Amino acid sequence: MSRPTDDTLEESAARLHVTSKSSGAYETGPMKVVGKSALRLDAVGKATGATKYGQDLFDKKFLFAKVLRSAHPHAEILGIDAGAAKKLPGVVAVLTHKDVPGTNLHGLIRRDQEVLCSKKVRYRGDAVAVVVAKTEEIAVAALEKIQVDYRPLPSVLTMEDALKVDAPKIHAEGNVLGEKHLRRGDAPRAMREADVVVEDTIQTQTVDHAFLDLEAGRARYDGKMLTIEVSGQWLHEERRLIALALGLPLEKLRIIQPATGGAFGGREDISIQIYLGAAALKLKGKMICLRYSRSESTIVRHKRHPIRVHYKLGAKKDGTLVAAQITFYVDKGAYASTGIAVMRKASSHATGPYKVPNVWVDVLGVFTNNNPCGAMRGFGAAQTAIAYEGLMDRLATKLGMDKAELRRKNLVKSGDEVTTGQVVPYATAVECFDAVLKRIDWKNRSYETPAPHLKRGYGISIVCFGLGYGDGFPDASRARCRLTPDGILEVYSGACDVGQGLINMIAQIAAEEVGVPLEKVRPILSDTALTPESGSSSATRQTYFTGSAVHIAASELKKQLQDIAASHLQELVYEIKIENGVAFNIHRPEKRLTLKEIARVGKKRGFSLEAMGVYKPPTMPENTQTGQSMRAFVTYLFGSHACQLLVDTETGEVKIERYIACHDVGKAINPDQVIGQIQGGVAQGIGMALMEEVVMKDGKIMNPGFTDYILPTIRDVPEIECIVMENPDPGGPFGARGVGEPPLIGTGPAILSAIYDAIGTPIRELPATPERVWRALLDH
Amino acid sequence: MKKPAKTKTITSALWSLRFKLNGKKVSTKVPPTQTLLDFLRLELGLTGTKGACLEGECGSCYVLVDGKPMNSCLMLAPQAQDCNVTTIEGLAQNKKLDVIQQKFIDCGAVQCGYCTPGLILAAKALLTETPHPTREEFLVGMEGNICRCTGYNKILRACEQAADEMGLKKK
Numbered sequence: 032m033s034r035p036t037d038d039t040l041e042e043s044a045a046r047l048h049v050t051s052k053s054s055g056a057y058e059t060g061p062m063k064v065v066g067k068s069a070l071r072l073d074a075v076g077k078a079t080g081a082t083k084y085g086q087d088l089f090d091k092k093f094l095f096a097k098v099l100r101s102a103h104p105h106a107e108i109l110g111i112d113a114g115a116a117k118k119l120p121g122v123v124a125v126l127t128h129k130d131v132p133g134t135n136l137h138g139l140i141r142r143d144q145e146v147l148c149s150k151k152v153r154y155r156g157d158a159v160a161v162v163v164a165k166t167e168e169i170a171v172a173a174l175e176k177i178q179v180d181y182r183p184l185p186s187v188l189t190m191e192d193a194l195k196v197d198a199p200k201i202h203a204e205g206n207v208l209g210e211k212h213l214r215r216g217d218a219p220r221a222m223r224e225a226d227v228v229v230e231d232t233i234q235t236q237t238v239d240h241a242f243l244d245l246e247a248g249r250a251r252y253d254g255k256m257l258t259i260e261v262s263g264q265w266l267h268e269e270r271r272l273i274a275l276a277l278g279l280p281l282e283k284l285r286i287i288q289p290a291t292g293g294a295f296g297g298r299e300d301i302s303i304q305i306y307l308g309a310a311a312l313k314l315k316g317k318m319i320c321l322r323y324s325r326s327e328s329t330i331v332r333h334k335r336h337p338i339r340v341h342y343k344l345g346a347k348k349d350g351t352l353v354a355a356q357i358t359f360y361v362d363k364g365a366y367a368s369t370g371i372a373v374m375r376k377a378s379s380h381a382t383g384p385y386k387v388p389n390v391w392v393d394v395l396g397v398f399t400n401n402n403p404c405g406a407m408r409g410f411g412a413a414q415t416a417i418a419y420e421g422l423m424d425r426l427a428t429k430l431g432m433d434k435a436e437l438r439r440k441n442l443v444k445s446g447d448e449v450t451t452g453q454v455v456p457y458a459t460a461v462e463c464f465d466a467v468l469k470r471i472d473w474k475n476r477s478y479e480t481p482a483p484h485l486k487r488g489y490g491i492s493i494v495c496f497g498l499g500y501g502d503g504f505p506d507a508s509r510a511r512c513r514l515t516p517d518g519i520l521e522v523y524s525g526a527c528d529v530g531q532g533l534i535n536m537i538a539q540i541a542a543e544e545v546g547v548p549l550e551k552v553r554p555i556l557s558d559t560a561l562t563p564e565s566g567s568s569s570a571t572r573q574t575y576f577t578g579s580a581v582h583i584a585a586s587e588l589k590k591q592l593q594d595i596a597a598s599h600l601q602e603l604v605y606e607i608k609i610e611n612g613v614a615f616n617i618h619r620p621e622k623r624l625t626l627k628e629i630a631r632v633g634k635k636r637g638f639s640l641e642a643m644g645v646y647k648p649p650t651m652p653e654n655t656q657t658g659q660s661m662r663a664f665v666t667y668l669f670g671s672h673a674c675q676l677l678v679d680t681e682t683g684e685v686k687i688e689r690y691i692a693c694h695d696v697g698k699a700i701n702p703d704q705v706i707g708q709i710q711g712g713v714a715q716g717i718g719m720a721l722m723e724e725v726v727m728k729d730g731k732i733m734n735p736g737f738t739d740y741i742l743p744t745i746r747d748v749p750e751i752e753c754i755v756m757e758n759p760d761p762g763g764p765f766g767a768r769g770v771g772e773p774p775l776i777g778t779g780p781a782i783l784s785a786i787y788d789a790i791g792t793p794i795r796e797l798p799a800t801p802e803r804v805w806r807a808l809l810d811h
Numbered sequence: 812m813k814k815p816a817k818t819k820t821i822t823s824a825l826w827s828l829r830f831k832l833n834g835k836k837v838s839t840k841v842p843p844t845q846t847l848l849d850f851l852r853l854e855l856g857l858t859g860t861k862g863a864c865l866e867g868e869c870g871s872c873y874v875l876v877d878g879k880p881m882n883s884c885l886m887l888a889p890q891a892q893d894c895n896v897t898t899i900e901g902l903a904q905n906k907k908l909d910v911i912q913q914k915f916i917d918c919g920a921v922q923c924g925y926c927t928p929g930l931i932l933a934a935k936a937l938l939t940e941t942p943h944p945t946r947e948e949f950l951v952g953m954e955g956n957i958c959r960c961t962g963y964n965k966i967l968r969a970c971e972q973a974a975d976e977m978g979l980k981k982k
Binding site for chain 2: 068073077079081082087241243244245290291292295325529531704706707709711713714737738742744745748750
């Protein structure tokens, strides 16, 4: 094949030059480290097997823990008898709720989940007891000897059942987690006055993160400090939650992140950390290990919310959108997790990149006895994009209009308001969209196929995504830069690298700002005892937030280094430049000091040689009635995808022939890693669109393993052509925005749009498996 | 050694095992039900071999057994008797990375890195048997491995570049 897989650096650079807006503030001159595809600092360890992940910290001489899970989706606990289990040779301890010294409660937004259940279980993954034994085998055997006296309660497995007046209450306050509303203009009236109205109901599925590195780690309490080594996504928040649940002062708890094999939102909720902590507190001085099996990981961990979206869209004859009325029913599963934030993200992104003057949105989050649902890459916006793009396709058909033209006509432009009423100063939806249309040669697309039973389709999607937590939720990153006596630039941040490439992002920004080669930077990450809090690795926020904090800290440190060099060399400080690890006078380069010399001189003169950076741009809470917020998010990300595929009308199989993804990342700190994020996000989007589905029956996951939970392989993912656009964002480091979630969000809708184009009938229930596509063809 | 449990199970009797691991002879005793994966990781401390799905679907635990990629999570340790086993730790020779490892690093094919050892060994087996694989042969050789981060594009590129370089060296 002659088509490029993705763009080489040169190609990217050439194009970036063309697409970048010339903005005076960003004419920083040629950069030496930022914008370069430096090799990953952690790659050699990973490629040789030397890198230690959670499960690699085990040793046979440590104790092993196992967790007893609920036998029912919904039941009262009348009593727990661990007598027989405790007597089993090799068992060291059995913990129940009575052994959890603190509140015994956790939960990211609402503390509604017990560490070890005392009175009630609400789903099959609920934890009832923890066994600690000399070996894992003994711990497993002991689990079976724990007698739990349950009184099964009727389980609530669908949202319809949960909302019935006489439905059993899953939580004391009822089965509704909460509501989100958005009122903008008069949508019902505008809908009545619209020339054309389309409406549909779309059901998305439960999706699993399926990261490869199963939850595993170890903990030890030495009497002074409880140290937990487990991968998470926000160590400092985990520390707060664990400290509260276990009744431990914050300063007695240290969390260290081992290397992490993927997260995708799946490590946001507390997992094994809290059981390990409780067990370690009870068994002072003992190192305790715990790992999940694949099925336990799948059964316990939260999932992507299945959402039923009822979407009604009205337009004028010329295609101008006038109204949208949208209702989301969100199956929360058993616990709140981050659900309310996911619901808000669904409502604030309800019309995506499209300008609609009248929008009414209602979101209802409903508890069931299914798996709790929470964060996963896309966070409510992924399901929403499938709905709005699906409706745009339906509208184009009804209007007899080209679907690209309809979209282009309604896209948000710089200075327009999005659904929340927030003005987006720099919108590049049109630029991204035009780039993919040009690349796929939209006007000349061909529907000729090799055989009559094969139908070709073309799909397009556009993403507009609010970055960060938004809506006034405190969102800050901190970083510290320090020059060591041997002239190494250390960068400290509590942010977690979960595989996305945060280590390089941080190191490259610091190197660029201070003026040192990348190999002179030592990033020190994710250890609550050493690193300042940098928020979560989620919401596509780390480049923008932690990248900025590092940029600020590095800039502060650089000023100090320049001061030291200037006073030692007796030169003017504004004539001192630091380049390649050497400070020199720009007019007299022979007047120079290496960083090692600066460190020596600076220390003598009493300089701290370190600086802190904090980045905390404000957002504003939404009006709870109208969902409006002048500053719902710090900034927005734009992207666009195009997909060409073939549908086999005899089998319903879909084969993606060509995939193009364009994302405006502001500035690619490391272009190669940006492309990796785009391609990885698209691959996960392919999984969500075509194959991945957690099947639940009676509150039980029927496919808790990779044999039945189907993930994309190398054969399912085509070459993904990436277009990296760089229109700098004033708030990001060197203009960078972020790229984590938008590639996934764009993929599902582009594929579904292409299937609709090929077969002429929409797929209303995800994923679009061969069977569903085949049935859609039959019904057509 | 730990005391046998009172209820005598088959696991309490150890089997002797002799095989070649990364070029060195190993002679030991193992519980007959222990997987090769657990044996390598827990008994020998070779943690480069990763367990992820633990049911033979994802290839993270690949080791080469007589040159063939095998899911070590599905293989019992005694099945390695008299075999020649290579793990990711045995791939670099004299501290010099194998060309496939180097290409994975150079091409950005390593992200979270958890699938990387298994994929590198899959590629090693493929390229040892088929020095100039077609695109289809690559897909056949690599489709037993799941990667959740990269979208596979860079992995494929790394393998193709490694094949080119290995081909050049042979001339």
